[in-house]
Amino acid sequence: MATMLILGAASDIARATALAFANDGWDLILAGRQPEILDKIATDIALRSGRRVKTAHFDALRSEEHAVFWQGAEEEVSALFCAVGLLGDQEKAQADMDQATAILQTNFTGLLPILSLAANTFEKRGRGLIIAISSVAGDRGRASNYFYGSAKAGLTAFLSGLRNRLAKKGVDVITVKPGFVATAMTADMALPIKLTATPKQVATDIVKAARKKHDVIYSRWFWRYIMLIVDHIPEKIFKKLKL
């Protein structure tokens, strides 16, 4: 059976999505920075789904290691799903370039080497699947999270270009833009209940997108319309809003 490599696999969204893919028939390699948690998740998913689930070490901030990492996985992997992300501390980032850099690297630049390596392999092979989680925050910059937002905007644009390049090569590229999701990342925020998805709902949306080969999905679906409105607010007004 085909194997999917999942980066940032310890995240709540990734865990739920990994289980949904396993139930859909995928074997998995769960990669991330916390081996103990990854092992627990791998055992859990293997027991629930009956699929084969392995773990591997991956750190987006160590891009110099990505080539070796990819070499080790390349042969068996036919799909890559990237859930790595860091919301970070916006206020801190405004004054502290280390924080700003961490946000940019984790959400954008640090992911480009591994995404490119996978893209090249899949292109050569003439088939493959790349899914990455961006965010609605990348659709328009806001005062409260524009370091995160601009990094996600970069990722969105990168994925769009990658899709354009690989469309004729049998490789699918899917951009996932979640709105609010109740996870560890947002545990301390008071999110509006009606607009907030569970990781399981996002997982269902992602697996469906993979089956139907969608290009860009919002999760939940209504965020497409919320963002359509947000995008069309004239800058003159937008800049005065408290967002």
Added chain:
Amino acid sequence: MKLTSWGKYPLIETTLASPANEALALAALEGGGALIGRGLGRSYGDSALNDHLVLSSLRLNFIESFDEESGVLVAGAGVSLAEILDAFVPRGWFLPVTPGTKFVSLGGAVASDVHGKDHHVAATFSRHVEWLDLWTPATGLIRCSDTENSDIFHATAGAHGLTGFILRVALRLQKIPSAFIKQKMVKTGNLDAIMDTFERYAGLPFTVAWIDCLQSGKGLGRSIFMGGSFAEKEELPARYRLRPYQPPSPKALAVPFDFPSFALNSFSVKAFNAFYYGKAPKELKKSIVSYNSFFYPLDSIHNWNRIYGRRGFTQYQFVLPKETSVFGLADILKTIAESGQGSFLAVLKLFGKQPVFDGNISFPMRGYTLALDFPITKKLFPLLDRLDAMVLECGGRHYLTKDARMSGEVLRRGYGPALGDFLAIKKRLDPEGRFVSLQARRLGLV
């Protein structure tokens, strides 16, 4: 934040903590202060509520191991029965005991020591628990079972969270021949008839009845009995025989807002009458249904508790010893019918023998148990007080996981000396009385 349980009564202001792993859970437990454990909040009343700190198990939701030989599953207390079914039914395993909803946590199932339609053959949930990992103030993290620290194990099953916090459960699953139930329905015209029917079908592993509480006189106790057993593969309709463990998935419906209070009654009345007065013969044999529709008929309507409206509702569940059941149930049903307040339908079940252990306050005993829903109104509590007295007079007792209003006196008389033994162990495990629910405080247990 505001928190409530399934009956939506009471609604309180409290702090809910959901530690993401065992280390964080232990840190919260060792932190001091009053608290109570909580799973999926399917208890009806105030047993999973506390105005200081409510500690949720829901992120302790990892399945850790499964032994294909013995069927023993080890999982965090926050794993739900629904998740276990999703993972293991396709491989031919089922829960040894299940309540009428699958949206309960392992921790909650142990803490209420829940029973199912198979109580007469399988007793309660804890009888199928290989061991537990529990945290108590006196012992810290401790493993207990029928053979290891058995006093703690027996006190914890059915303790409604008062001995400590359950972190992990090892549960023995049962092997099944298919995921379908061979169901038998019988219409019975009165109380004697339904009791005879329970005896006659005691050989079936699953039995239960819906009883019409508005009838009095000749029709008192008019019921629909449902019995069942897992169907063998050969008994399935051809289209399921090739995939005996993959029943059609239930369609989920959601109740999107708080219904006006009258809706549920008219809904259930229609279903009951349609069957009772319908063309079906008095005794219906061999319908094959999926396990979901047999065990969890209400789960396909998410949030059905909203049907009762904002005021909330309570469930009243008691058990009477078998010897007093005939007269006791008749009196109680008459009182409910005359009050005009009861839900139209109630669930009746004949419990089998319940093993007795020192310090154990699990609810069941051999005899009949009746569970009914009441919307909360001003007139309700005086009626329930009257029913309490009738239950006690028959030597019966009440189920704490459904309770939001009974008095400490009723509890003490119902559970008798077992309660004293339980409180002695509680005192030893939790000398400062840190584990306390609103229910425990109301009942004077701490």
